[in-house]
Amino acid sequence: MKSTLLVLLAFLSAAPLHADWKYAVKPNGLRTATTTATGTSPDGPIKTTLNVEYSTGKKGVLTLDFIVAGAEKMKGFGFEEFEGPDAPAAKRKLTSFTVEKPGGKPFTVQVKVAGWYLDDTFHFAANEENRNPADVLKLVRAMQAGATKLSATVQDMNDTKKTLHADFAIEDPSAALTKLLKDK
Numbered sequence: 001m002k003s004t005l006l007v008l009l010a011f012l013s014a015a016p017l018h019a020d021w022k023y024a025v026k027p028n029g030l031r032t033a034t035t036t037a038t039g040t041s042p043d044g045p046i047k048t049t050l051n052v053e054y055s056t057g058k059k060g061v062l063t064l065d066f067i068v069a070g071a072e073k074m075k076g077f078g079f080e081e082f083e084g085p086d087a088p089a090a091k092r093k094l095t096s097f098t099v100e101k102p103g104g105k106p107f108t109v110q111v112k113v114a115g116w117y118l119d120d121t122f123h124f125a126a127n128e129e130n131r132n133p134a135d136v137l138k139l140v141r142a143m144q145a146g147a148t149k150l151s152a153t154v155q156d157m158n159d160t161k162k163t164l165h166a167d168f169a170i171e172d173p174s175a176a177l178t179k180l181l182k183d184k
Contacts, residue, residue, distance in 0.1 A: 023176040033176035039166030042076030048166040054180050060130040066152045071122035079122045081157040082115040089157040090114040098151040099142040107142045109135040144177050
């Protein structure tokens with residue numbers, strides 16, 4: 001079983017990434033750009049989604065939402081430590097996002113995230129108010145600037161060697177991200 005998992009993980013990490021970004025505007029005006037990827041967890045392969053959301057205006061928010069499917073069944077990661085706005089893990093920078101582009105130095109930000117369960121998924125969200133832009137906006141701008149990959153990694157609060165990880169292709173999300181941030 002272990003050797004099969006190692007072969008699968010090696011295949012997944014060597015497989016080329018292909019971007020499939022979807023842009024949408026929700027009825028409340030919230031703009032979203034979304035893509036998916038297969039990732040890894042202490043329990044094995046996982047399905048993940050990266051959702052970038054932007055609500056306009058001075059009271060608007062830019063959000064980077066890393067979503068893990070099947071979270072309720074996973075035993076090898078402490079999701080509960082991230083749950084809610086007052087979650088213990090929300091006070092620590094246990095989540096990193098790295099943008100890579102050909103010939104360039106990788107750009108990494110470490111952020112605090114809070115999360116929640118929704119159906120059988122868990123959402124890890126990093127938010128920034130529009131009037132106070134910082135790391136999330138820098139990350140999205142780096143994604144627009146010729147990047148090819150965004151890596152998302154969340155460390156377990158009680159055992160930082162346990163991680164959730166996914167690599168998202170960003171070959172040409174610029175159309176979706178440009179629409180998303182057209183007022184920013």
